[in-house]
Amino acid sequence: MAVRPASAQEDAPLVRDWLNAEHAKNFWRLHTDRDGEGAYSVAVVREYLRAFAENRGESAWIGELDGAPASYWETYEVASSPLAGEPELSDRDRGIHVLIGSTRYVGRGLGPRLLAAMAAWQFAEYPVAARVVAEPDVRNERAVRAFQRAGFRQARTVDLERKRAALMIHDRRPPTQEPQDP
Template sequence: MSSTDASADAVTVPVHPGRSGFGGDNEDTLDLRLPDELIALIAGEAAQGLVPVEDRPAPVEDRFDCPDDDLLDRVGDWGPFVTPVGPFQLVPVRLDRDLSLISRWMNDPAVAAFWELAGSHAQTEEHVRAQLNGDGRSVPCVGVLDGTPMSYWEIYRADLDPLARHYPARPHDTGVHLLIGGVADRGRGLGSALLRAVADLVLDRRPACGRVVAEPDLRNTPSMAAFLNAGFRYAAEVDLPAKRAALMIRDRSLRDLM
């Protein structure tokens, strides 16, 4: 999920709603429920004293989910933080304020080649609104560097996204999509610096999250290089509905080593 810009600071491309997306009622949403037969079997064994009640496994949805209003530990409250390239903040999108800017970025040919959202404001609005009206598993944000909006981010629960069908997801895995908006901001290391800073911010603000993941398009070598420079490791190739991607992971346990 990345831009075609020749720099390593481009874009990560989302799997769009309808193909794999983020919305609340998407029919492609991952079903994490244990089979009724297994639940009944566990309950029966507990009733017979074979399995202590406190040892029964929680349903998968309970182990993966936070409360519906807090699936991402309140991204909007994470506040500004210092990065090597200046003070930075993830500001949740407000359509009345941000739609025109995001739509302009999406119509940059380097971005459009991978995000596939070039066109009218309405197309961008549909993509963003699906997240804003969803259940909170994805939060679209504008990245503000030194007081200037310069990037678009999606912070999402990878373990609750259809992406989890394509790799061995762990509870609270958190995904990142990024595009750098202005051409002048590409090709000078901003993408790598901000990816590292945001990944570390996710790990700091989400104690239950052990890994930050991303899935840039394999064709976008500059984006893959940006993730590697940001301390992510290449884990695997994955076939997603819209692309063949590189699964990139930043591990909490390795964050001080990479």
């Protein structure tokens, strides 16, 4: 997988299609309501992506497989998120959201590999982070299982503004130590 920053201008139509897809629309909610037909417009998604570009603690990404857009990612600082202050988390921890958007890749078992790769990338980019966390909707059992298969553990359920979420935590693994001669 390769990731690139999401472009509000260029990627809004693609992300809009993914957010409105049957497999995603019940679990992904932006910070605004859908229109009267239950969909997000390109304009709403473009504004949402623009806001991400302006927020230093958050980033939006497009994940590509074999050069084709396949997923939408958000990375964030726990300190500036609704998870700030949760007892098992530190302000230095990192969070991720994922949407495997292209139906071509849904249900093929790619989720755990992509999630593990994104967690590893966050640990590499943010060496002070002890954990990478996520908070998928508890009703999205497929997502919870994918996080578990990627090395996340479900700590508990948390009530957030727009959903009841499974708090998923991936702990940084300490480097293995070489045996020392006595």
